[in-house]
Amino acid sequence: MSAALVLGGCGGGDAPSSPLAAHEVSQPAGWDDELKMPVPEDLNPDPHVLEVELEARVADVALLPGTTTPAWTYNGTVPGPMLRATVGDRVIVHFKNSLPEATTIHWHGIRVPNEMDGAPGVTQEPIATGGEFRYEFVLKDAGTYWYHPHTDSSTQVGRGLYGAFIVDDPSDPKEFGDDVVLLLSDIGLDENGQLVPADSGGNFGDLFGREGSTLLVNGKVLPTLKVRNGKQQRWRVINASRARYYNLRLRNHRFMRLGGDNGLAARSADVYNLIVTPGERADAVFTPADPPGTRNLLRWVPTERGYGSTYNRSSEPMLNIETVADAPVLPEPIPAELRTIEPIDITNATHRTLDLTIAIASTVEMGVNGVPYWQSKPFDIALGDTEVWRIVNNTDFSHPFHLHGYFFQVLDENRVPEWKDTVNVPNKSELTIAVRFDERPGAWMYHCHILDHAEAGMMGHLVVRDPSAPPAAEPPPAHHH
Ligand SMILES: [Cu+2]
Numbered sequence: 001m002s003a004a005l006v007l008g009g010c011g012g013g014d015a016p017s018s019p020l021a022a023h024e025v026s027q028p029a030g031w032d033d034e035l036k037m038p039v040p041e042d043l044n045p046d047p048h049v050l051e052v053e054l055e056a057r058v059a060d061v062a063l064l065p066g067t068t069t070p071a072w073t074y075n076g077t078v079p080g081p082m083l084r085a086t087v088g089d090r091v092i093v094h095f096k097n098s099l100p101e102a103t104t105i106h107w108h109g110i111r112v113p114n115e116m117d118g119a120p121g122v123t124q125e126p127i128a129t130g131g132e133f134r135y136e137f138v139l140k141d142a143g144t145y146w147y148h149p150h151t152d153s154s155t156q157v158g159r160g161l162y163g164a165f166i167v168d169d170p171s172d173p174k175e176f177g178d179d180v181v182l183l184l185s186d187i188g189l190d191e192n193g194q195l196v197p198a199d200s201g202g203n204f205g206d207l208f209g210r211e212g213s214t215l216l217v218n219g220k221v222l223p224t225l226k227v228r229n230g231k232q233q234r235w236r237v238i239n240a241s242r243a244r245y246y247n248l249r250l251r252n253h254r255f256m257r258l259g260g261d262n263g264l265a266a267r268s269a270d271v272y273n274l275i276v277t278p279g280e281r282a283d284a285v286f287t288p289a290d291p292p293g294t295r296n297l298l299r300w301v302p303t304e305r306g307y308g309s310t311y312n313r314s315s316e317p318m319l320n321i322e323t324v325a326d327a328p329v330l331p332e333p334i335p336a337e338l339r340t341i342e343p344i345d346i347t348n349a350t351h352r353t354l355d356l357t358i359a360i361a362s363t364v365e366m367g368v369n370g371v372p373y374w375q376s377k378p379f380d381i382a383l384g385d386t387e388v389w390r391i392v393n394n395t396d397f398s399h400p401f402h403l404h405g406y407f408f409q410v411l412d413e414n415r416v417p418e419w420k421d422t423v424n425v426p427n428k429s430e431l432t433i434a435v436r437f438d439e440r441p442g443a444w445m446y447h448c449h450i451l452d453h454a455e456a457g458m459m460g461h462l463v464v465r466d467p468s469a470p471p472a473a474e475p476p477p478a479h480h481h
Pocket residue numbers: 397398399400448449450453454458
């Protein structure tokens with residue numbers, strides 16, 4: 001019996017056993033208790049200002065049963081506190097670095113002023129041990145974002161420095177159900193819960209990207225989510241791993257993608273595999289369909305992302321899905337139109353090719369157009385320009401490409417139009433993106449979000465110049481080509 005048929009007959013005096021529509025019931029009691037992330041105290045009484053303190057420090061955290069891990073944390077927890085505010089709100093973060101090394105915070109995907117972007121040596125000096133920095137910005141876009149260090153990022157993120165940042169839009173349709181944030185990561189631990197060395201695997205670690213031994217959902221190993229048959233949930237999935245791709249499967253279930261990096265886009269067909277590459281986010285509706293009183297497992301499934309990446313690997317459980325005994329309810333229909341996204345006009349665009357490259361000698365050196373970050377020259381872009389980038393990946397590994405400061409659109413007629421800040425470029429393939437550098441001049445990074453690859457040199461930056469501003473003291477950067 002189809003949901004539409006039953007809903008259509010609702011007013012017709014059906015039998016008393018007619019199932020309830022999903023909006024008539026709440027999620028099961030305590031449904032997301034095991035997935036709750038800490039929320040920091042808001043120091044500002046203004047409801048439109050979120051003002052918090054964040055301290056990066058080493059802290060003992062319980063990750064593996066019976067052990068404690070000296071993790072690198074924000075405010076003592078893995079993940080760090082979940083920041084949540086509404087589009088238009090102002091955010092003030094009083095940040096203190098109590099780590100043994102310098103750090104910065106990058107607000108991944110959030111369109112912040114250039115000097116708030118956390119790129120060391122580009123938008124700010126690294127914050128030394130004992131140092132402080134005040135981050136402040138206004139939230140321009142609803143969506144699912146996250147924050148993490150941008151110095152020594154593979155090591156620092158890999159040791160536990162990451163947190164979710166959700167920007168709500170009060171006009172979001174309500175049919176999606178209650179949302180749950182799934183901040184996915186992995187951490188490299190030995191059996192005593194101690195961190196494996198940051199350079200584990202040596203050159204191979206750099207080449208493959210380091211995947212941690214232990215899968216974490218919101219900082220927990222195999223937590224439980226309680227669901228009710230038919231009662232939809234909106235999953236906001238964030239990949240905070242430094243290298244691991246998530247290909248999520250739940251037996252007998254499909255996901256409907258609603259969007260990702262920059263919030264809602266368009267409704268997708270139902271998919272069995274929800275794929276989220278490093279740095280990326282997925283916004284998806286999940287409709288529990290298991291019989292009441294049963295358990296199921298959300299699994300990580302190996303994903304082909306380059307030479308040997310699926311070899312001899314099997315799936316791993318990530319999340320217990322417990323369907324409570326309550327009677328099933330009828331899922332809500334999801335609106336077909338979620339948001340109108342106009343294609344970027346590329347009529348007068350500047351075209352560039354970014355060839356992602358790997359050179360293997362005594363060390364692994366990665367780059368863009370054969371040049372590692374430390375030898376690269378920034379792209380020179382005039383404020384207001386639109387650019388089309390052909391991103392070529394002839395290497396043996398896939399690379400999730402991330403641009404700071406601006407959303408882009410992938411120019412592919414098979415794709416649902418979507419604003420993104422991170423997109424996977426599969427090995428031995430290429431794709432094309434369009435970007436409008438329409439505001440916030442300054443220096444912005446782009447890089448592979450396999451953080452070992454970024455640290456090995458697959459990173460660069462661009463300078464968006466305001467032609468109406470007085471000339472800078474330094475000579476303009478040279479063109480990359
Ligand atoms: Cu890469």
